[in-house]
Amino acid sequence: MKRKCADMSKPKPPHDFDENPEWTEEDFGLARPADELFDAERIALLVRQPGRPKGSTKADSKQQVALRLDREVIEKFKAAGPGWQTRMNDALRRAAGL
Known part of the structure; x- marks a missing residue:
């Protein structure tokens, strides 16, 4: 039986942790447009x-x-x-002798 190493496990977040909290007026006030923070190449990647x-x-x-x-x-x-569609196509190609 494998034992899970305690120091290797990811700690659980606090019980009141919200991964996607609603923004407050303060959050909106601190927000900046992407073009103020990144160059055009990075923005294109986003x-x-x-x-x-x-x-x-x-x-x-x-x-x-x-x-x-x-x-x-x-x-x-x-x-x-x-x-699955690619695998199905491959199976049909084999069946067709391609």
Whole structure:
């Protein structure tokens, strides 16, 4: 049986700890716009653009289709966790001899 080392465990926060507290007027008064604190390159890293990153996929490399599959087949792929659509595509490629 493995023993948990007491000094290795993460200490619990106080019982009244709030990970996301509501801001007070004082908090808003102390806040500063990001462009006062960071350069443009860092600000760009903070802003998430919708969709996939540019250049991460080739144009016309995939085609969206509507496909009716057995529920059990979909559940089996989903049960293995994230990436199930890629694994399903790989299985279809193998079945097609690609």
